Amino acid sequence: MEPNCPTSSNDYAADISSIRQAQVRIEPFAHRTPVLTSKTLDSIAGRKLYFKCECFQKGGAFKFRGACNAIYSLDDHHAAKGVVTHSSGNHAAALALAAKLRGIPAYIVIPKNAPKCKVENVKRYGGQVIWSEPSMQSREDTANKVLQDTGAVLIHPYNDGRIISGQGTISLEFLEQASDIDTLIVPISGGGMISGVALAAKAINPAIRILAAEPMGANDAFQSKSNGRITKLSEVNTIADGLRAFLGDLTWPIVRDLVDDVIVVDDKEIIQAMKLCYEILKIAVEPSGAIGLAAVLSDGFRKNPVYSECYHIGIVLSGGNVDLGVLWNSFDK
Amino acid sequence: MEPNCPTSSNDYAADISSIRQAQVRIEPFAHRTPVLTSKTLDSIAGRKLYFKCECFQKGGAFKFRGACNAIYSLDDHHAAKGVVTHSSGNHAAALALAAKLRGIPAYIVIPKNAPKCKVENVKRYGGQVIWSEPSMQSREDTANKVLQDTGAVLIHPYNDGRIISGQGTISLEFLEQASDIDTLIVPISGGGMISGVALAAKAINPAIRILAAEPMGANDAFQSKSNGRITKLSEVNTIADGLRAFLGDLTWPIVRDLVDDVIVVDDKEIIQAMKLCYEILKIAVEPSGAIGLAAVLSDGFRKNPVYSECYHIGIVLSGGNVDLGVLWNSFDK
Incomplete structure (x- = not known):
């Protein structure tokens, strides 16, 4: 499918105004999720990390x-x-x-x-x-x-302006809770969450860096960005069951224009990040939810000089719906 | 050992003033831990529950x-x-x-x-x-x-006024975060935490109910309250490894005077509560930490008419240091 290619932000399926309206609409029902920090993880990452805990959102995910x-x-x-x-x-x-x-x-x-x-x-x-x-x-x-x-x-899970606007409310809260964030790292699948997050965050602070975290075995966003058009994969293979969808025609233009880069990690790195979430942060995070931490700890991020000025990193831990047995069995014993 | 039996609150090892001083002293270092709520758990319990997540405290516990x-x-x-x-x-x-x-x-x-x-x-x-x-x-x-x-x-783990005062800072935060709490449920072991929590909470709101949650296999606080003196057990047997200590001469007078009741639960109830914390709240809570939720869901609490007026219950989830394998193996599969 060829992407719909708007050239101005007015053509996007959502904007800061629709996101602020969404915030008012969902406020009576949704949790304002807490932001956790950990000196231990900061020292492992070599940066200041803020974790937006959407695993505590109603239903266990953003x-x-x-x-x-x-x-x-x-x-x-x-x-x-x-x-x-x-x-x-x-x-x-x-x-x-x-x-x-x-x-x-x-x-x-x-x-x-x-x-x-x-x-x-x-x-x-x-x-x-x-x-x-x-x-x-x-x-x-x-x-x-x-x-x-x-x-x-x-109601499509991501290729829908109302969905993108709702997910964008994450940024409104997060940047209020941790105003010194200079970089946001967000899991990418169909692109609904990162589109909303990017639209809101860049409206608030145009200098903020938006990075997508994507599994190696479902790296359609990485390929789409490289190719300059929506690129679908013939098969996907990753433990991150929430990150197997492809970009849609409404999310692609936003991802193309506002997402600064895609960090690709493998399943081993995702599992290690889940383990750190459990052991250090004390929270249940599903594979798709932990990928932002995996990205920050990956060589691809740490050794890239482009990211040496990411000092205060906001990571969206997007969901916590993981069977305990699956979590346990995925760890090296 | 015979307890030291002060008859006025001035004889306690801590008070609201030492607790407020502790708050100022630890504020630069300690996390103000978030309070989580869950409609699902409210409906299981039949009350409004607030969870003070000390599993997110530095070091993973209060x-x-x-x-x-x-x-x-x-x-x-x-x-x-x-x-x-x-x-x-x-x-x-x-x-x-x-x-x-x-x-x-x-x-x-x-x-x-x-x-x-x-x-x-x-x-x-x-x-x-x-x-x-x-x-x-x-x-x-x-x-x-x-x-x-x-x-x-x-530095004794609980029989020390400085320790009691530090733990009491939980109440200062909790009652600010959820001001309609009418009942606090706190794990009891040596009594350091519940002493501080009770001293601070009753100073702020004398009508607040303070309940201790204790494992059946280490119910020395229950027995001490029944006997009117510190009662030690010849052996303890519970999965809650943090709740195996006995009251000390500094904590006993406070527990005797300010703790309204002790709810005793068995290990099965504790494990079930850990499971709910993981599956519903999405957090890692160790057995000792989950006992407050176990108490609220126990028949001993639910069927006791004395507690029918506990509408808004604050539960301290005291710690999250549990090996994932232990957690998984403790569940019925």
Whole structure:
């Protein structure tokens, strides 16, 4: 697919104004997540690190921000018929939870191979689970059938201005909580979170550096930036189950223009970062959530002179939905 | 040992004034730990719960507050010779860390059977580990030898006014962060934390209820309160390795007078609470740290009409130093 290429920021799917509106909209429902710091991790990294703990967000991940903004943006007529998505992960749980708060149905198409704790989250929040085969084709077909049967509104997990605006509220809080941040490191998958974070952060402080952290086995954003166009992969292979999506036509222009660089790390580095989150920060962070710390500790970042002036680094720990057994089994014993 | 029985609060080893002084003293070094809430846990408990996350304190536990206050209370002459303790656990790591900050030596006597992650914490913070046999006699003998050899100051883990005052700073923060708390639930072991918490909280709000949470297999505080005197046990048996100490002559009078009740829970309930902390709150909480949540969810608490008016409950999650493997292996699989 060729990207939609707007040349001015007015063409982006969101902006600082829509992000500030989202903040007002979700404020009664979302947690203002805490920022943690650790002298031990600072000394390992050789920089001052701030961790925005979205693992403590409702539903266990940042996704609630976008889902809540999208659902509360609907007028009553459309909302009444409910919402549907075919995300397998945190977006699904977040959408179910936000729908429950508004008192409307959420139809969640989930592939049969989804992680158990994520399916449980959807059920806990009252989402109606509809199983599909693992393939994207089956997921889309199943979702389309639900749309036809119910008249519900499809809420895409990232390629949607309302979602991007909701995720952008992370920056508004983070830069208030740690105003000396000069660099933000954000996981990248479909690009919804980093788009919102970049739009808000650069509106507040144009000099701030925005870096994406991406797994080696799903490095479509890195390749897209290199190629100057959305580049999809024929297969992905990473432990970070939340980072396997590709950029969309609404997120790509923002990633292209506002993301300064993509730091690519391998699964071993991600696992080591999860372990540090558990042992030093004392928090449960899923692989996709820990990748920002992995990026900061990677040779690709540490040894690159371009980053020698990143003194105060804000890292978004994006989610905490990891089965304990999976965490334990992923560690070298 | 017969307790020292002061009849007025002036005889306690600490008071609101020493606690406020401690707050000023430790403020440059200690974290103001965040308070988390969870609608899911509220609905399981049937009350509004606030979690004071001392697992995010420096060193991974509340103990840093007391250790830091004790070490910065020393004059330069005494401080220069260093400090010593024979705690095996979080106090040891906290003391090592606070000593490192002040630039003085910390000699830590550790029994050979101490949990690995706690020993690693001591080493990480530069403490000088001196091994002893597991028996209390060997620990004390070894510590005495260190005292004679070095002239260092012994910092007891709980039976010390400076320690009690430091731990009391938890209340000052907690009641500021969640001012509608009507009940505080605090783990009890030697009684240092609950003494400080109770002194500060009742000075701020005399109507506040202070409940201790104690493991069945180490219920000396429950028995002491029942018997009206310090009662020690001939053996202890609980997964909560931080809650195996007995009340001291400085903590007992405060526990006797200001702790409204002791809720006793078994190890199964503690493990279930750790699991909820991991799965719902997304944080690593050690068994001793999770016992407050276990108490709130126990039948002994829920079915007791005395507690039907505890609407807003503050729970101190006191520490997060748990080996991941231990956590995983303790869960029913």
